[in-house]
Amino acid sequence: MNATPQVPHADARMPRQIPFIIGNEACERFSFYGMRNILVPFLISSILLGYLPAGSEREAMAKEVFHTFVIGVYFFPLLGGWLSDRYFGKYNTVLWFSLIYCAGHACLALFEGNRTGFYTGLFLIALGSGGIKPLVVSFCGDQFDQTNKHLAKIVFDAFYWIINFGSFFASLFAPLLLRNYGPAVAFGVPGILMLIATIIFWMGRKQYVNVPPSGPDPDSFLNVVKTALREKRAGQSNVGTDMARVAMLVAAAFLVIGILDLFGIAPAWWPEKLGFVIMACSALGIMIAFGGWGASLQLERARGKHPDAAVDGVRAVLRILIVFALVTPFWSLFDQKASTWIIQGNAMIVPHDQWWWPSWLIKEPAQMQALNPLLVMLLIPFNNIVLYPLLRKLGFVVTALRRMGWGIAISGVSWVVAGVLQLWIDGGAEVSLAWQSLPYLLLTFGEVLVSATALEFAYSQAPHAMKGVIMAFWYLTSTFGSLWVLLTNAGVQNDGFKAMIASTGLSEPAFLMFFFAGFAFIAAAAFALYAKRYPMQDNYRVAGVAA
Template identity: 35%
Template sequence: MSQDYRTTPTETSGMPGGIPYIIANEAAERFSFYGMKAILSIFMVQYLWLMGDAPTEQMSEVLASENYHKFNKWVYATPFFGALLADFFFGKYRVIIWLSILYCVGHACLALMGVSGSAGWWLFAGLSLICVGSGGIKPCVSAHVGDQFGKSNQHLLTKVFNWFYFSINLGAFLSMLATPWILEWHGPHLAFGIPGVLMAIATLFFWLGRKKFIHIQPDSKKFKRELCSKEGLGVILRLLPLYFFVAFFWALFDQTGSSWVFQSQDMDRHFVIDWLPSQIQSINSVLILTLVPLFTFFVYPTLEKFVKLTPLRKIGVGLFITVFAFS
């Protein structure tokens, strides 16, 4: 790593200089990902078969849902390998920036579908590259945020992660509204191309912040030591039951991008305006954009007067509330 890059947090009580670049990167990357993902199911059924050198058999909703969830599966499986690359070999910054470039190439493949050859192969190549790109971003960006803080300003972490999460959902909300309209009015090339441009902008933002970031060096020996320690193994064992139930939650929740979209085609979608089926997914981001500021500035400060709210307590209460929401 270049001598120009800091490897330890700055002793300051203020906000680290790299945070705005990370949040801008995340908002743009989330726009690209959720914008592409929002139209994927409808695209595979209504558009894919008409693209390429010659029309093919139209994909069924069942097969489109299956392909959509296979894509989701690999999007969330590859981060395991991305985390190992970052912690053992290259560090978070390099893994994020390198795999972001592959991510951009994946978006380009989607935007170029139908230019020549089989559109199905363009789709497969694009989604595969996005899966690999996600593998470098998902496990590293949140940890990279934490790396920017030292003991003197770690009290700002909760606030930063609130805004980090807010930026994710702002990007998701805007893209889930925009890309279905773009697909409807201008077709798939532009609908997939605009998220690709946003991913390129996200990569540029991250690169521009390189000299502002704290670059924690990879240390495979330390990683193995912490992972195999009694404390590390204990934490993993305590978390395993939680992840068992989390898997069921996401299996149900991700139906919003497939089954829910197809079901909404047969529903009355008029609420102030006429909504497209793919836009129904945006309700999740609307609620988050509303509730994050409400909880940050009102609910949590009020509750803090009576009980100490740690991140784990918030997660625990949230899980119980989720049970009632699903029932």
């Protein structure tokens, strides 16, 4: 798109429609985290898993259900982003998926004792929440242009702050609702908040800047990739095409085996724990990784068949996907605070006998998750007002990619600390729940550096016609983060792996905590190497141009 360059206006004002988007996000996040943060405790104690003996087996299954749900939540952004960009636009897609979201909450409240009804509710919430997830942030970004884009960073930070404002109160009160009033109320209240979120979003409909959907695009990301892979050049190898074909065959085989397992007819030699969800997500990962790699090798062949801007846009997206792939280990650590860390907290002592412990409020280990959003609300302004200016004065350039790389490494440190706490528990010590504050602090600091930064990074790097889809790819990093968790949990069921863990002298929980810490450190090192040669982009909309 050719347009006269514009510069930010010093007197630019915040778009007046932003409060509707922010208010919607606050209520939606309360509803989501309210149900999400009590899901594992509810499942462990519910009749839904009554067919399993109480203890480690039921905890493991609750953890599997939770991470399968998370995979769904962060998979469906692909669908929402595609429908928005191609057909319905962001506003309509968000509104319709929000209604599906509300129906899912209703199922949880009504079918607490019915496995089919409850799991249907989880599916609808995953579909609704995932469908709107890539759109609300990019819809917020659409309200800005080149003249006021300097205000967008404030809003993206405020956006992330308000997410955690909703999460904080949900994390505090949802476990209390579950404890005192039962699951119907505990899941029903978040449903009411989701309905309020939908109404708030609808109220701002006349003030929004609505970037129209692109519709069928002959120069879309997928079409450019197809051309690059199909176009043959005399005297040149087709290694990229061959790589993509092999990836398709392997992915198809994975998907078929997953479907057979879903219907209970998988080959007898196939590991039982590698079910449909793991195989389907693995197939998707193989297609994205090797299909994208193959396309990058032959991308120049698409020039002449597609505009240079489209080809350059695809190359930019492929570079962004490498950044995203290196962030997936962070999410494998972060999302386990609502599963592995809750289970660890259940083995710790709540220090009600200490004068400084707020016994009137913190009664359940699951409520420790409230520390995460509380610390986010404190750390975001601290970083922007104190830490980053101080680092700049000391001569350190605080780029988005550097913040993200350090965030991954610091999350690994948090799991080292959690592993040490687990060693104390395994040794028979009575460990105070208060000690979990330290890994929560470190993990949250890592989260602020990674996730809050990535909201701005993903929007600014995405080409205009692909913003919804690239945001969907960003949220897909959480799907693959939970996939790492499911793969690891499946691996520890292997007798050989169990023997290897036993040979270390560590319990299985402690071993896995140190394993995930090492996973994060390796990812942080790889991220730092790639970030050094990543070319930053600026893809904010030009003032007065909606498309």
